[in-house]
Amino acid sequence: MRKVSQAIxxxxxxxxxxxxxxxxxxxxxxxYQMTVTFNPARVGYxxxxxxxxxxxDPKATSALEVGCGGGFLTEExxxxxxxxxxxxxxxxxxxxxxxxxRQSGLxxxxxxxxxxxxxxxxxxxxAVFCCDVLEHVRDLPKxxxxxxxxxxxxxxFYYDTLNRTWASLLGAIKIGQxxxxxxxxxxxxxVWRMFIKPGEMxxxxxxxxxxxxxHRGTMPDVPIPRLLGYLRKRAKGEWTxxxxxxxxxxxxxxxxxVMYMGYAVKKDPSGADADPKKLERRDG
Ligand SMILES: C[S@@+](CC[C@H](N)C(=O)[O-])C[C@H]1O[C@@H](n2cnc3c(N)ncnc32)[C@H](O)[C@@H]1O
Numbered sequence: 059m060r061k062v063s064q065a066i067x068x069x070x071x072x073x074x075x076x077x078x079x080x081x082x083x084x085x086x087x088x089x090y091q092m093t094v095t096f097n098p099a100r101v102g103y104x105x106x107x108x109x110x111x112x113x114x115d116p117k118a119t120s121a122l123e124v125g126c127g128g129g130f131l132t133e134e135x136x137x138x139x140x141x142x143x144x145x146x147x148x149x150x151x152x153x154x155x156x157x158x159x160r161q162s163g164l165x166x167x168x169x170x171x172x173x174x175x176x177x178x179x180x181x182x183x184x185a186v187f188c189c190d191v192l193e194h195v196r197d198l199p200k201x202x203x204x205x206x207x208x209x210x211x212x213x214x215f216y217y218d219t220l221n222r223t224w225a226s227l228l229g230a231i232k233i234g235q236x237x238x239x240x241x242x243x244x245x246x247x248x249v250w251r252m253f254i255k256p257g258e259m260x261x262x263x264x265x266x267x268x269x270x271x272x273h274r275g276t277m278p279d280v281p282i283p284r285l286l287g288y289l290r291k292r293a294k295g296e297w298t299x300x301x302x303x304x305x306x307x308x309x310x311x312x313x314x315x316v317m318y319m320g321y322a323v324k325k326d327p328s329g330a331d332a333d334p335k336k337l338e339r340r341d342g
Contacts, residue, residue: 059258061197062251071246072147072194075127079150082128083158088242091303092190093130099276099308100189100319101134104216107272107321108185109138112214116140119184124173124205125191129155129166135187136164143167143183145176173201181210189319192219192259193252199262206266211326215268218276218319222253225315233289240289242302256314268322275314279307 081087108114116139126132126144128151136142136159144166146152152168159166171177173188174197186205195201205215220226231250235243260270278285288305291297308317 059198059254059262061199064196066249066251067196069246070194070249070252071244074244074247075146075148075151079128079148079154082130082151082154086298086300088299089128090130091299094300094303095306096190096276096308097130097134099310100131100218101138103274103310103319104187104321105138108214108216112323114185114214120182121185121187122176122178122183122208124176124186124188124201125194126155126168127151129158129168131187131189132166132168133159133162133164136166140185143169143178145169145171145173147172173204175200176204176208178208180207182208184210184213186213186215187217188215189218192217192254193248198254199265202262202268203266206268206324209268209324211324213324214321215263215324216319216321217259218317219259220248220253220317221315222250222255223315226250226253226317229316233286238293240286240293242289242292242299256318256320259320263322267325267327269325270320270322273314273318273320275311276308276317276319277311277313279309280305 081089084090109116119140121135121140121142123132123135123144126146129144132142132144132155144155147170149170152170156168169177173191173195186209188205192198192201209215220230227250230248233240235241235245235247256273263270285306288302292299292302
């Protein structure tokens with residue numbers, strides 16, 4: 059998969075995160091309700107894979123979130139015990155994230171920066187997280203190469219993103235943001251051509267020295283006809299985003315046709331197996 063053309067990239071509205079940065083933690087905003095809906099599945103999967111299966115000790119590991127926005131996932135990473143850094147190109151979002159972490163009593167380092175040019179030395183982190191971001195970037199190969207560069211050998215890369223299928227065109231684009239009858243996001247939040255097929259992800263990981271381990275789908279926990287009924291109520295103004303999010307959770311699924319998450323481990327160029335328990339903290 060290559061860098062997307064300027065013509066396609068011009069169609070995505072990544073500026074919305076800066077313009078609406080004050081909305082990140084507003085309880086009734088669409089952004090905040092994403093946390094309620096998406097975080098349990100993401101966090102549950104990341105904990106299971108990194109901590110239970112790979113046996114990472116968060117207290118001995120430094121973690122980076124690329125494209126952290128207002129810090130929804132970053133705060134969960136810090137709560138898992140990782141020494142946590144968040145980076146995002148939106149300076150306003152970074153300010154909101156830093157303020158919120160302070161109010162929550164969490165020690166998180168937040169910096170402005172883009173995935174294509176991460177402001178860190180090689181081999182700085184034991185884990186890198188990147189959720190709901192890869193389908194927003196212009197130069198995906200460069201972002202994956204930067205993530206690999208800042209990971210220590212033996213370190214893990216955890217991501218989630220949207221698949222480029224007819225199901226995602228219908229679900230994420232038409233229903234999610236175009237057809238006003240149901241839409242819950244702005245019309246240019248995502249561009250279907252920028253979605254990433256699991257096979258494309260695997261080959262980019264391989265090209266960048268990252269050993270792919272797993273993909274797992276995420277799906278709403280209610281049947282589609284019922285979900286459409288809920289979305290209709292929200293679109294008509296009968297329900298708030300909060301009332302919608304209170305009834306729908308994303309859960310793990312074997313179906314990866316719309317959204318999927320996964321992880322990979324950075325190979326040690328020397329061929330030796332790196333011990334994740336020996337990965338140092340950000341401040342260590
Ligand atoms: C949907 S939000 C996801 C925020 C956060 N990861 C979460 O899951 O709560 C997408 C984020 O990607 C960021 N973003 C857009 N282009 C980026 C890039 N080239 N590098 C890093 N982040 C980027 C946006 O500023 C925005 O904060």
